[in-house]
Amino acid sequence: MSMMETGPIPAEAREAGLHPFEVGLGRRPANYVALTPVSLLARAAAACGARIAVIDGSRRFTYADLYGRCRRLAAGLAGRGIGSLDTVAILAPNVSEMIEAHFAVPMLGAVLNPLNTRLDPATIAFSLRHGGARALIVEAEYAALAARALGDFAEPVLVVAIGETGIDGAVPYDSLLAEGDPDYAWVGPVDEWQSLCLLYTSGTTGDPKGAVYSHRGGYLQALGNAVTFGLTDASVYLWTLPMFHCSGWSYPWASVAACATQVCLRKVEPAAIFRLIAEHRVTHLCGAPIVLSMIAHAPAHDRVPFPQTVRCAVGGAAPSSTIIRTMEDLGFQVTHLYGATESYGPATVCLAQPDWADLPETERYARMARQGVPLATLEAVSVADPATDAPVPRDGVSVGEIRLRGNTVMKGYLGNPDATEQALAGGWYRTGDLAVWHPDGSVEIKDRAKDIIISGGENISSLEVEEVLMRHPAVMLAAVVAKPDPTWGESPCAFLELKPGATEPADQELIAFCRERMARFKVPKSVVFGPLPKTSTGKIQKFVLREQARAL
Structure with a gap:
């Protein structure tokens, strides 16, 4: 029996030469829903509403609490005129409100713009203007920075204040929540390619470039990180990575996908890190090499013993063998990641192989410093000759440029088509980092093509x-x-x-x-x-x- 004889086919379909798999099998509300990280919170609230979702100092929020607060914030912003594809910027440390913004703003179909708190007022002002911010959520610690950045704005910006900021006309965050409906009926994006977040990268020349994320990319990156880092409902994630950096590598969403607990940390200090690890039985944390260095070199009086092993993911320059050894002695298991703002944070991971345990210590640490292989949700990584675009041999010697492809690569740079075309030309995101490709498929950076x-x-x-x-x-x-x-x-x-x-x-x-x-x-x-x-x-x-x- 031929495929065309497996069932009845309408005459018009038969005449059009359509295959049975092309007839009557289209997308419906029952079998297709646009991917969005917001749905991860709705699921977590339904599945484990009584579980602690966020610990922020003395504050505790269950998943039911978190979902209600996010819906209130979304409704409050909507009531103030914020709508689909409006930009909502946020200038805040790692506090609960930062996590809430990562769900509430996308609920509206608006675009979240986390701002780097370490930047100067002029750069913050540029980002607000370039991104077309309609609202700015600002925490009291950064009130002066926000006020200077907003100093000469001609267009009105809704300022939402977390704590006492002293900014004229600012709406208190808690008041905005009180205005909102905890049962706000948010609607997901019609198209999962819809813009989700705007993250500015310092770039190499001129003004910062704004990398745009999609709902699809955010959802998949969250799942990729959860799988890669082994997050479960028993996990406790400590925020030693700034949430303004690549939206915290998507861990606000990844932690919720696993129904894990997130522990907020306003300032990265060794004593606070050790105290919170011991007090809340932290199992996971992420950070730049400086975070590992601070932990490894913490004075004895700052160190608090803890019984569990803490998985520690590090991005950026590979940690030294001395740092890795010290971290292991202190109870941390170090995993090296590689990525960029343009790839939603981590794109590759250094997966330890079974035979590494038998290697001499120096060689094992050298293997651990590699940039590794793609996350499960990244389609592919390549190391290509910049001149020919051909992949280099996987010999660990030939040097080429690292290139990435997949659903977790940015949509492009906001308002900068030339830079977008240059970065994404030829079907790959061109990172500008030079590396070798090893026989086992892992990549290892050797130099940076740009300074x-x-x-x-x-x-x-x-x-x-x-x-x-x-x-x-x-x-x-x-x-x-x-x-x-x-x-x-x-x-x-x-x-x-x-x-x-x-x-x-x-x-x-x-x-x-x-x-x-x-x-x-x-x-x-x-x-x-x-x-x-x-x-x-x-x-x-x-x-x-x-x-x-x-x-x-």
């Missing part, structure tokens, strides 16, 4: 720092490169060539000059004066300066 400095998990554009330095009246040329830093992984090191006849400024004068014009984490920690090495065409030879910086 980005990764300090404490933050990307710093060398060109941006150079531009500020060259505003100094004594500086003629500036070149900034990464210098290895035992605390931050890398730190900016500035090489300066002075104008003829200029007096050499004191290091502290230059640092103070920079601090007035950029975020503190971007300020050079080392300054070297002298002629800069150049090619015959006058191009500064940064590879020479990198070697000099390593020797300092």
Whole structure:
């Protein structure tokens, strides 16, 4: 019997030459619902409503509480005129309200824009303008920063204040919740490709670029992280990673997908980390290498013993063997991840293989430092020759550019089609990171194609720092490169060539000059004066300066 004889087919379908699998099997409300991370909270509230979802200091919220608060916030924002695809920015530390915003704003079909609290007012103002913010949720600690960023806005912005901010006209967060309906009937996106979040990346030149996430991508990244990191309903996740960074690598959604408990932490301090791990039996945390360094080098009086093993995921520069060894001795199991703002955070994971346990310690730590293989929800990773686009051999020697493809790659950069096309050309997201591909399929970064400095998990554009330095009246040329830093992984090191006849400024004068014009984490920690090495065409030879910086 042929396939066309397996059942009755309408005459018009038969005449059109349609296959049985193309007839009467379309999408219906019963078999197709657009993916959205908001549904993860609805499910968690129904399945485990009495379970503690969030611990924030003395505050405790069950999943039923969290769902009700999110619905109230969504309804309150809607009542104030916020609607579909409006941008709602938030400037806050890792508090419960930050988690709530990750569900309430998408409930409206609006777009959440978590802002980096470490940035200067001008950069915050740029992000608010570029993203078209209709509302700004701000926590009291960052009231002054928000006020300066909003200083010359012509268009009115709804300001929602968490705590006492002193900002004129601000609506108290709790009052907005009181206005809202805990049974607010939110409707998911009609199209799962609808924009969900806007995350600004520091980039390498010019203004920040706004990476746009979709509901589909957020949902899948949440599940990918939950599976990769082994989250379950018995897990307790500690917020040592800023939620403004790639929406906390999607862990506000991933934790809820697993019905885990999230423990908020306003400020990353070793004593607080150890105390909360012991008090709440924390099982998982994420962070930049600086977080591991702080934990590993915590003084004895800050350390509190705990019986459980804590899984610790680290992104950015690979942790040193000394850090990994110390973390293991303290009761942490370290997993290395790799990704970018453009890939919703983690895109690859270093999966430990059974035979690693038999390797010498040095070799085992070297394997653990690899960037690894794709998360289950990423379609593919490739290491390709930038000149030919052909994959390099998986020999652990040939160098190429890491490229990513899948549903957890950004939609593109808001209002920047040229940058979007450049980043996503040829069917891959081009990371700009150079790596080798090992026979087991894992990738390992060898160098950075662009002169980005990764300090404490933050990307710093060398060109941006150079531009500020060259505003100094004594500086003629500036070149900034990464210098290895035992605390931050890398730190900016500035090489300066002075104008003829200029007096050499004191290091502290230059640092103070920079601090007035950029975020503190971007300020050079080392300054070297002298002629800069150049090619015959006058191009500064940064590879020479990198070697000099390593020797300092």
